[in-house]
Amino acid sequence: MALLAGLMPGTGVASDTRVAEKDIGYTCAFPSGEEQVDVTVSAELPSTSGVGVEVQPENVHLELTVPRAVLGEPPSDGTPQLSGSARLATTVTQHGVPTTVMWQGLDIAQSPVAPDKDVVIRAAGEVPTVTPRSSGDLVFAADRLEMDLTLRSAGETAAEPVALAVSCTVDPDQEPEFADVRVPAPEGGVPATPSTPRLPWEREVSADPRGAEPETGADADGPRVPIPPDCTLVYGPVENPPRAAHGYMAGYSNVKKQNAAMAFREPGHLRLQLNSATAAYTCSKGSLTWLKSAATLDYNGKAQMPPARSTFLTFGFMPTTATVELELVGPTTIDTLSEGPDPVTRRRPETTTAISNMSVRLYDVKVNGTPLDVGPDCRTARPMKLVLTGKGSTGRNPAAEGYTVMTGGPLIGSADIPEFTGCGATEDLDNVFTAAVSGKGNYTKMMQGALCVDGVPANCPEPPRPRPER
Numbered sequence: 001m002a003l004l005a006g007l008m009p010g011t012g013v014a015s016d017t018r019v020a021e022k023d024i025g026y027t028c029a030f031p032s033g034e035e036q037v038d039v040t041v042s043a044e045l046p047s048t049s050g051v052g053v054e055v056q057p058e059n060v061h062l063e064l065t066v067p068r069a070v071l072g073e074p075p076s077d078g079t080p081q082l083s084g085s086a087r088l089a090t091t092v093t094q095h096g097v098p099t100t101v102m103w104q105g106l107d108i109a110q111s112p113v114a115p116d117k118d119v120v121i122r123a124a125g126e127v128p129t130v131t132p133r134s135s136g137d138l139v140f141a142a143d144r145l146e147m148d149l150t151l152r153s154a155g156e157t158a159a160e161p162v163a164l165a166v167s168c169t170v171d172p173d174q175e176p177e178f179a180d181v182r183v184p185a186p187e188g189g190v191p192a193t194p195s196t197p198r199l200p201w202e203r204e205v206s207a208d209p210r211g212a213e214p215e216t217g218a219d220a221d222g223p224r225v226p227i228p229p230d231c232t233l234v235y236g237p238v239e240n241p242p243r244a245a246h247g248y249m250a251g252y253s254n255v256k257k258q259n260a261a262m263a264f265r266e267p268g269h270l271r272l273q274l275n276s277a278t279a280a281y282t283c284s285k286g287s288l289t290w291l292k293s294a295a296t297l298d299y300n301g302k303a304q305m306p307p308a309r310s311t312f313l314t315f316g317f318m319p320t321t322a323t324v325e326l327e328l329v330g331p332t333t334i335d336t337l338s339e340g341p342d343p344v345t346r347r348r349p350e351t352t353t354a355i356s357n358m359s360v361r362l363y364d365v366k367v368n369g370t371p372l373d374v375g376p377d378c379r380t381a382r383p384m385k386l387v388l389t390g391k392g393s394t395g396r397n398p399a400a401e402g403y404t405v406m407t408g409g410p411l412i413g414s415a416d417i418p419e420f421t422g423c424g425a426t427e428d429l430d431n432v433f434t435a436a437v438s439g440k441g442n443y444t445k446m447m448q449g450a451l452c453v454d455g456v457p458a459n460c461p462e463p464p465r466p467r468p469e470r
Contacts, residue, residue: 018046029168036171037066040064047182049181053132055130061123062124068115079113080151080152081110083109083110083111084340085105085108088103089103090102094134132183137180138180146168148340222279236290237292242275251444252468256439256440262324265468269298270297271296274293274405275291278291310323323365324362326359334353337351351390352390362379373426377422378420378433386415388413389411390403405451413444415442417439
């Protein structure tokens, strides 16, 4: 969610704030049927802001009251506890041009549900900023509301929780506008030009060599990793202007046949494009957000890790030393799946999967100290597919645990090394290296450092270089 929120600095300070609050009529689909409810939308916003200055809604709250019966049958033992998350689609309009801004990850704090009283559902959380690129009032309006609710037992015996996915739409007779922010023309009389407000991730990717080149032909194709079958798409996939970032990665990759590992101690330089597409899902036990990113490597202008020198006892007795070169074939695809908040810890678990296709090249080979001329193109006959997974969570105190794309951490996986071809300057050595190196299930553990992200001062200009960990 930090990737969505942006954390981008503004160019000034918005003036005096005020609380905007409005009751808006919605129709919500509950298990028992549709129910008309009033949803109170509340947020603290500046009265006036400048062109190019971020407008940050603060103290965002949603509240609605529903009859107890619409939640269906709760767990039978003890007083049930209600918790969950909500997301509200808002529309920000300037000069008649609307822009959809998703207020995602609004937490519904756990609260008891009495059997004979109406249920008050309250959601709160942090939401993205909007930056006006021209003068003219910004008008905020509420749109579709989605809630993932969970009823859990508070009794001594833990009954199975009841998960509810609730979808609400604004009633046709309602005026959903709940706030406006005045954006006057800057001094000097610069005229207003119709444009859509800029969201936090909408920044032009600079030509700074630290950032990655923009993806060509980027689209909003869906996840390249499996989505749980009980999850239903509710938003997206939609494209976002990607954000440039860079960082470093080092680690070990086993050669299973040799019972040894190649050490990539010199960190490889990663160049990334973050959050080029996103989608949201509702699942039987919560919610799920998908983020798409991509990465490449940069070593002296080549998309590869720094060469690694390794020594093995080939076939168990012959010391063989070689330089190993891992080169990317196409960009690394990165899929992050972020779950809704845990009802107890309030942390959001997330899983990141990075998929790379890499060519493995061997050169400068010595067998028992004697040079072996393998030629300039001794490499795998086809790219090696390397799948690495990182697991972590986001929240508060600390902001991140385990692996996240922004903060780094351990990425673990395995690869199948294909057979070799092109080995040998005067004789065919393909079978020798295939027999000694190629094979399935080669465990890999890479450590990624924290990233320097375009526009975010942390870890910039030179992010930390990690050390390999076994």
